[in-house]
Amino acid sequence: MIVFEDVSHDYGGGPLFRDVSARLEKGSFHFLTGPSGAGKSTFLKLCYGELLPSAGKISLMNKDVNTLSRDALAEIRQRIGVVHQDCQFLDHLSVEQNVALPLSATGRPVAESDVSDLLEWVGLAKRADALPPTLSGGERQRAALARAIIAAPNVLLADEPTGNLDWDMSQRLMSLMIELNKMGTAVLVATHDLQLIRFAKSQINARVLRISRRKLQVAGADL
Amino acid sequence: MSAREISRLVVPRRGQSVWLISLSAGAMAFLAVFALALSVTSAQLARTWSAALAQTATVRLAAPPEEMEAQTAIVLEVLRTTPGIESAHVMVPDEQAALLEAWLGPDLPLDALPLPRLIEITETSEGPDRQGLRLRLAAEAPGAVFDDHTRWRRPLAEAAGRLRSFALVSLGLIGGVTAAIIVLAASAALASNGQVIRVLRLVGARDRFIARAFVRQISLRAGLGALVGTALGMGALAALPQAGGGVHLLSGLGFAGAGWLLPLVIPPLAMVLAWAASLTTAFQVLRGVT
Numbered sequence: 001m002i003v004f005e006d007v008s009h010d011y012g013g014g015p016l017f018r019d020v021s022a023r024l025e026k027g028s029f030h031f032l033t034g035p036s037g038a039g040k041s042t043f044l045k046l047c048y049g050e051l052l053p054s055a056g057k058i059s060l061m062n063k064d065v066n067t068l069s070r071d072a073l074a075e076i077r078q079r080i081g082v083v084h085q086d087c088q089f090l091d092h093l094s095v096e097q098n099v100a101l102p103l104s105a106t107g108r109p110v111a112e113s114d115v116s117d118l119l120e121w122v123g124l125a126k127r128a129d130a131l132p133p134t135l136s137g138g139e140r141q142r143a144a145l146a147r148a149i150i151a152a153p154n155v156l157l158a159d160e161p162t163g164n165l166d167w168d169m170s171q172r173l174m175s176l177m178i179e180l181n182k183m184g185t186a187v188l189v190a191t192h193d194l195q196l197i198r199f200a201k202s203q204i205n206a207r208v209l210r211i212s213r214r215k216l217q218v219a220g221a222d223l
Numbered sequence: 224m225s226a227r228e229i230s231r232l233v234v235p236r237r238g239q240s241v242w243l244i245s246l247s248a249g250a251m252a253f254l255a256v257f258a259l260a261l262s263v264t265s266a267q268l269a270r271t272w273s274a275a276l277a278q279t280a281t282v283r284l285a286a287p288p289e290e291m292e293a294q295t296a297i298v299l300e301v302l303r304t305t306p307g308i309e310s311a312h313v314m315v316p317d318e319q320a321a322l323l324e325a326w327l328g329p330d331l332p333l334d335a336l337p338l339p340r341l342i343e344i345t346e347t348s349e350g351p352d353r354q355g356l357r358l359r360l361a362a363e364a365p366g367a368v369f370d371d372h373t374r375w376r377r378p379l380a381e382a383a384g385r386l387r388s389f390a391l392v393s394l395g396l397i398g399g400v401t402a403a404i405i406v407l408a409a410s411a412a413l414a415s416n417g418q419v420i421r422v423l424r425l426v427g428a429r430d431r432f433i434a435r436a437f438v439r440q441i442s443l444r445a446g447l448g449a450l451v452g453t454a455l456g457m458g459a460l461a462a463l464p465q466a467g468g469g470v471h472l473l474s475g476l477g478f479a480g481a482g483w484l485l486p487l488v489i490p491p492l493a494m495v496l497a498w499a500a501s502l503t504t505a506f507q508v509l510r511g512v513t
Contacts, residue, residue: 049513105432
């Protein structure tokens, strides 16, 4: 679904990573680790076309990202759910409205029962009418997850989703993503939390990728 | 909670740019009402002045007192036999006194003044051969001067026409400035809502959807502001003191009868202008956002 072929990226001050090749297949679960500043967030942004590669080729849903029109890219993003560390909500809309946004913004019907079921699933049924600034860190992350998956995406990308959460909440969020993966969604989680990776690997077959010295490597089995 | 309802809410309804759009559209609409009124009034004025002077003329007869009656009879005969003259009326001393009263006062002994005799002429719709009439009068009554009011009518009509042009240019300028302000306000609205745009792009919204969300709000705000401005402008016009007895530029500025419906086109026009300006700006700004 997402294929990197010899991809390099730099912001003008030398390459952040070079000649990276990777495949994100349907139903797979990947972690992306690496030190701060190694390029994890950049890698994720390349995965949904917010950034374009400086060299090499990235295919999103079998389409070369370099040749996509803006509308075609928007269509592909409807099939990729993204959870950012800072969540990025529309603060003047309720949690319920934010969660329904991927449907309403793309002209698809919003079934209220689907939204409430999803909020129930992530444990936010009672916070449906709340505004995002009033949510706790864990609630925000779960709301962001609900928004990312409301449109049943093929791929879920999460950038440090548990960065501001305590261990219990991190486990809860990871369990939700594992459950989602079991339903067939490919998941890529960028994190430096090894404990979380071990927790996930104890339940599913997840691969761990590591960005180090400008290269993408498959991390050892000791994680 | 429908998709349509949410899509109407994605752009926050508060912010300085929202007020800027409403306020500027209101102010411009207020000015547009006056420019429109000036245009309509000046056109009406030109028509009124022309019509009032077009089918009238005057013969001014200066002659020694002993020849005055004989010359008057000659002039009347010439006028009677000239095609295009409907009627001729010799002004009596009282009528002349009434004409001069505004300048010389009521108590001046007009009998002591050597005033020329005035003969008022009403022309038919075709009018006389003016040059031929002048030649005949010069030959038969050398003291008679034919005045068809052209020298009054032409500058008045020209002045009214120029006023109308100024009013139309003003309307054009108001439209241009409104469009420029809305472009700036739309840019400001889009810039201050960067987070909204980023989130919408992130969840897969197309540029068309995002642009429409902003354009809808900007157009509605502009329309609402223009509606208030137009209402205030019409109210101000209606409150202007009206002088009776015809059209006047200062005291008669405004509309008459169904003409009052004319300013009502300003709010929808402002909306269309805002729609076009903000749509163009929105797509330009969105092209810079991934």
